[in-house]
Amino acid sequence: MEIYKADVVIVGGGGAGLRAAIAVAESDPALRIALVSKVYPMRSHTVAAEGGSAGVKKTTDSLEYHFNDTVGGGDWLCEQDVVEYFVAHCTEELTQLEHWGCPWSRTPDGHVNVRAFGGMKIERTWFAADKTGFHMLHTLFQTSIKYPSIKRFDEHFCVDLVVDNGRVQGVVAIEIASGELSLIEARSVVIATGGAGRVFRENTNGGVVTGDGMALAYRHGVPLRDMEFVQYHPTCMPGTGLLFTEACRGEGGFLVNKDGYRYLQDYGLGPAEPTPRNKAMELGPRDRLSQAFWYEQQKGRTIEGLHGSVVHLDLRHLGEEKLRERLPQIYELAEQFMGVDPARAPIPVRPAVHYTMGGILVDGLCAAPLAGLYAAGECSSVGIHGANRLGSNSLSELLVFGKVAGVEAARFAKSVAPGNSASLLRQAQAVEQRILGLKKKTGGTERIATLRKEMAQTMEDGCGIYRLAETMQKTCDKLDELKARFRNVNLEDKSSVWNTEWLLAIELEYQLDVAQAMAYSAINRRESRGAHQRLDGFELRDDVNFLAHSQAHYVADGAPRIDYGPVKITKSQPGTRAYGAAGEKAEQERKASHV
Amino acid sequence: MNKRRPYVRSMDGWWRKNPFFVEYMIHEGTALFVAAYAGILLNGLVHLSQGEAAWNVWLLGLKSSWYIGFHVLTLIALGYHTYTWFKIMPRTMPPVVVGGQRLSAWAITGSGLAVAAAAMAALLGLVWGMAR
Amino acid sequence: MSDNQKVIEIEVLRYHPEKDKEPHKQVFEVPFTDDMSVLQGVQYIKDYLDGSLSFRWSCRMAICGSCGMMINGEPSLSCQTFLRDYYPARVRVEALSHFPIERDLVINMEGFMEKLESIQPYIIPKEPRTLQEGEYLQTPEQLNEYEQFSSCINCLLCYAACPQFGLNSSFIGPAATALLHRYNVDSRDGGKAERMELINSEEGVFNCTAVGYCSEVCPKHVDPANAVNQNKTISAADYFLRFLTPKGGAK
Numbered sequence: 001m002e003i004y005k006a007d008v009v010i011v012g013g014g015g016a017g018l019r020a021a022i023a024v025a026e027s028d029p030a031l032r033i034a035l036v037s038k039v040y041p042m043r044s045h046t047v048a049a050e051g052g053s054a055g056v057k058k059t060t061d062s063l064e065y066h067f068n069d070t071v072g073g074g075d076w077l078c079e080q081d082v083v084e085y086f087v088a089h090c091t092e093e094l095t096q097l098e099h100w101g102c103p104w105s106r107t108p109d110g111h112v113n114v115r116a117f118g119g120m121k122i123e124r125t126w127f128a129a130d131k132t133g134f135h136m137l138h139t140l141f142q143t144s145i146k147y148p149s150i151k152r153f154d155e156h157f158c159v160d161l162v163v164d165n166g167r168v169q170g171v172v173a174i175e176i177a178s179g180e181l182s183l184i185e186a187r188s189v190v191i192a193t194g195g196a197g198r199v200f201r202e203n204t205n206g207g208v209v210t211g212d213g214m215a216l217a218y219r220h221g222v223p224l225r226d227m228e229f230v231q232y233h234p235t236c237m238p239g240t241g242l243l244f245t246e247a248c249r250g251e252g253g254f255l256v257n258k259d260g261y262r263y264l265q266d267y268g269l270g271p272a273e274p275t276p277r278n279k280a281m282e283l284g285p286r287d288r289l290s291q292a293f294w295y296e297q298q299k300g301r302t303i304e305g306l307h308g309s310v311v312h313l314d315l316r317h318l319g320e321e322k323l324r325e326r327l328p329q330i331y332e333l334a335e336q337f338m339g340v341d342p343a344r345a346p347i348p349v350r351p352a353v354h355y356t357m358g359g360i361l362v363d364g365l366c367a368a369p370l371a372g373l374y375a376a377g378e379c380s381s382v383g384i385h386g387a388n389r390l391g392s393n394s395l396s397e398l399l400v401f402g403k404v405a406g407v408e409a410a411r412f413a414k415s416v417a418p419g420n421s422a423s424l425l426r427q428a429q430a431v432e433q434r435i436l437g438l439k440k441k442t443g444g445t446e447r448i449a450t451l452r453k454e455m456a457q458t459m460e461d462g463c464g465i466y467r468l469a470e471t472m473q474k475t476c477d478k479l480d481e482l483k484a485r486f487r488n489v490n491l492e493d494k495s496s497v498w499n500t501e502w503l504l505a506i507e508l509e510y511q512l513d514v515a516q517a518m519a520y521s522a523i524n525r526r527e528s529r530g531a532h533q534r535l536d537g538f539e540l541r542d543d544v545n546f547l548a549h550s551q552a553h554y555v556a557d558g559a560p561r562i563d564y565g566p567v568k569i570t571k572s573q574p575g576t577r578a579y580g581a582a583g584e585k586a587e588q589e590r591k592a593s594h595v
Numbered sequence: 596m597n598k599r600r601p602y603v604r605s606m607d608g609w610w611r612k613n614p615f616f617v618e619y620m621i622h623e624g625t626a627l628f629v630a631a632y633a634g635i636l637l638n639g640l641v642h643l644s645q646g647e648a649a650w651n652v653w654l655l656g657l658k659s660s661w662y663i664g665f666h667v668l669t670l671i672a673l674g675y676h677t678y679t680w681f682k683i684m685p686r687t688m689p690p691v692v693v694g695g696q697r698l699s700a701w702a703i704t705g706s707g708l709a710v711a712a713a714a715m716a717a718l719l720g721l722v723w724g725m726a727r
Numbered sequence: 728m729s730d731n732q733k734v735i736e737i738e739v740l741r742y743h744p745e746k747d748k749e750p751h752k753q754v755f756e757v758p759f760t761d762d763m764s765v766l767q768g769v770q771y772i773k774d775y776l777d778g779s780l781s782f783r784w785s786c787r788m789a790i791c792g793s794c795g796m797m798i799n800g801e802p803s804l805s806c807q808t809f810l811r812d813y814y815p816a817r818v819r820v821e822a823l824s825h826f827p828i829e830r831d832l833v834i835n836m837e838g839f840m841e842k843l844e845s846i847q848p849y850i851i852p853k854e855p856r857t858l859q860e861g862e863y864l865q866t867p868e869q870l871n872e873y874e875q876f877s878s879c880i881n882c883l884l885c886y887a888a889c890p891q892f893g894l895n896s897s898f899i900g901p902a903a904t905a906l907l908h909r910y911n912v913d914s915r916d917g918g919k920a921e922r923m924e925l926i927n928s929e930e931g932v933f934n935c936t937a938v939g940y941c942s943e944v945c946p947k948h949v950d951p952a953n954a955v956n957q958n959k960t961i962s963a964a965d966y967f968l969r970f971l972t973p974k975g976g977a978k
Binding site for chain 1: 745777778781783786788796814831833836844847849858861873874877880881913917
């Protein structure tokens with residue numbers, strides 16, 4: 001087994017991982033950084049983010065507004081001190097990215113332009129046409145090449161953390177091209193592996209989004225926090241789930257039902273006006289919009305399509321020229337994948353799973369309760385998204401907390417002595433035996449694809465937009481069954497070079513753990529909040545019992561143990577979450593009461 | 596032991612594998628006609644320098660049916676060469692911005708072809724005029 | 728599967744370094760619907776017919792750049808190429824041309840990564856600026872100068888379309904040159920002189936014979952041939968300016 005010695009290992013080469021790597025390199029060029037990614041970094045799923053990244057920019061905007069939008073949008077399940085830090089650092093980080101070359105869209109006088117986004121009071125979403133994530137990722141990746149201390153382990157698949165003496169001291173990874181395992185020793189580890197949306201059937205996520213890092217930390221005793229909160233994005237391609245960015249609505253697109261009626265006005269988001277008004281109608285938050293779709297479906301006012309019910313995203317009134325300029329990728333997706341010309345016909349859309357609000361429990365400095373372990377980005381739960389993330393906050397999160405994680409991991413690495421290499425190697429060899437064993441095993445009868453599909457279906461059935469105890473219980477039971485059946489999995493491919501079936505099996509095991517954390521957290525939260533909505537007697541938010549973060553603890557060969565942690569409230573007491581005209585009225589009342 | 600053994604495919608006959616490459620070889624091949632015709636003209640120049648008799652021998656040679664056939668073929672080849680040359684032109688130059696709008700590739704190719712056609716007409720006219 | 732389910736034949740060029748001396752063809756029968764991409768067809772094979780088939784993929788929406796393959800001999804992103812366009816004929820799938828095959832549809836792209844690293848693909852500031860000073864001003868026109876070249880997703884279709892790269896793999900090639908050019912023409916950048924050395928070198932743009940197929944197959948309208956050929960002009964101008972100016976041109 002090959003052994004590499006680093007000071008900081010970063011697992012995941014997406015936006016957060018790259019930002020962390022650069023932060024370590026800048027904080028001390030002498031630190032040896034190992035950037036481990038199962039795909040070439042520019043393939044990471046940050047690449048698919050479309051709409052933009054939030055940071056206060058306009059003179060009419062303020063940090064307080066961004067804070068209030070985020071905390072209210074998260075249904076008050078946010079760590080408010082962390083949100084405060086977050087909103088105060090977004091703009092600086094976005095400017096840093098500008099200095100590194102990100103092609104932000106501009107105003108005619110050359111300043112960075114901002115657009116409207118759902119749930120945001122003032123336009124503050126920085127964008128690079130509708131390929132913001134792509135440009136941010138490539139800018140970060142290409143900039144990272146500047147730093148000689150960053151050694152990349154591209155197409156290396158992380159299979160375990162090595163924990164010794166009470167702290168994490170490295171990782172074990174498969175070199176995909178050869179199938180050989182290596183130990184990468186380090187004094188601190190940053191996990192930045194992204195979300196877990198692929199545990200659901202219809203989702204916007206790339207194939208790589210399998211919750212690897214979450215499962216790695218979870219199995220080593222780190223709780224996964226708020227895992228029941230899974231975001232459904234309201235406007236996705238039926239069947240594939242591919243995303244039509246919220247920017248479609250930020251630019252003025254309408255959502256209409258089968259009668260051509262802008263139905264969102266029936267769900268407390270009105271009044272319907274011809275031009276977009278922030279925090280109203282189509283610019284409401286994602287959870288509310290996806291829920292409104294569900295009700296329209298119940299009422300029989302959706303349109304039946306090949307892949308289930310749809311509503312129409314109507315962009316025709318924006319005109320071809322504006323669409324080609326502001327939403328070029330959306331235009332091509334609709335044309336090529338659906339044969340729809342969005343300047344001439346409405347696009348059929350339906351909600352699909354998009355984002356995992358919860359993740360690895362970390363504090364405001366991205367530190368997990370396991371010494372030396374840090375996490376940033378979608379895999380982490382630093383506490384800014386609460387029960388529902390606002391669009392364009394996650395790209396900023398990558399930058400702000402990617403940097404924090406990098407700086408803190410660097411600081412920690414310098415504060416501790418290198419570990420006991422012999423002990424680390426022994427552990428790594430045990431991991432190697434286990435991982436190779438999965439491949440060598442014979443006589444299994446279960447197909448990976450079958451198990452994966454059953455998992456994705458049961459998650460959609462039980463943990464969808466609206467939830468019931470009965471179906472959630474079925475999902476929990478099904479996941480238990482699938483975990484048992486996984487032990488009987490059969491790999492056709494026993495070889496070493498580029499054995500992707502083997503990797504899929506390891507990913508599936510990660511996914512099953514993460515799915516369990518989601519389902520058990522969901523069934524235990526007996527209230528409705530943000531993206532977790534119940535229809536079985538718990539339709540209302542319950543601040544008395546559930547203004548608390550769920551924490552799922554891993555139990556080997558059993559169901560996760562769920563307990564709850566406190567929510568940090570500093571300056572925004574939980575209030576009514578209202579949008580549209582009702583939201584404006586509520587805000588005025590709140591202001592009046594402060595006078 | 597590392598089990599990687601990347602396989603490198605042969606490039607033999609690469610240009611036959613894709614219609615685009617076949618066309619590329621044909622349009623590059625038309626350059627041979629350009630060269631051949633330059634050779635013919637150069638030969639004429641040499642004959643001219645050797646006096647009227649030599650020049651007339653060259654002129655007579657041009658009137659053979661073999662030579663006329665070759666001229667027709669060369670005309671076609673040069674026409675195609677001109678067309679593909681201008682077709683590639685937009686790919687080889689910085690963007691041309693007219694009135695804030697980037698000029699389309701076809702506009703560039705079209706203007707190139709129009710200029711070439713105009714030049715050819717002018718030249719023909721000139722020769723026609725001289726011959727009369 | 729219903730009775731009227733359409734079935735298409737997908738012929739895959741297989742290569743397993745631990746078993747095969749050289750690549751060979753294998754045909755699979757794949758049931759499909761009209762909205763299925765070639766990638767989904769290949770995924771079907773892996774899920775239900777042969778778990779040992781290896782290929783790269785991720786985003787499914789033509790932005791991550793992973794799933795490039797030769798489809799009926801043309802470099803294509805398999806996620807945005809549809810089976811219906813080939814049916815009822817057989818569709819042939821092969822690893823991207825001009826790259827070594829690691830296994831099945833997976834190419835070795837380490838060479839490209841080295842090229843990308845060699846072009847200094849980051850802003851070398853013309854005028855350094857602190858974060859407190861805010862963003863650099865850049866007008867939409869200035870953005871327009873390089874935006875197209877920054878849209879490269881590194882899918883490598885252009886290399887699979889470039890016979891000169893196939894004949895000489897040290898040629899820096901279309902995508903890397905496009906990205907190099909992207910930084911050279913960015914109003915914030917001052918690193919052009921350093922990057923031109925590579926442009927002018929043995930590996931540089933004069934390997935290109937203007938085949939132009941790279942730009943034809945580019946799924947993101949980057950037009951890498953334009954970047955390469957513009958740099959031929961720039962390089963030639965540099966060469967001659969060297970004799971005319973006391974400083975020796977832009978190097």
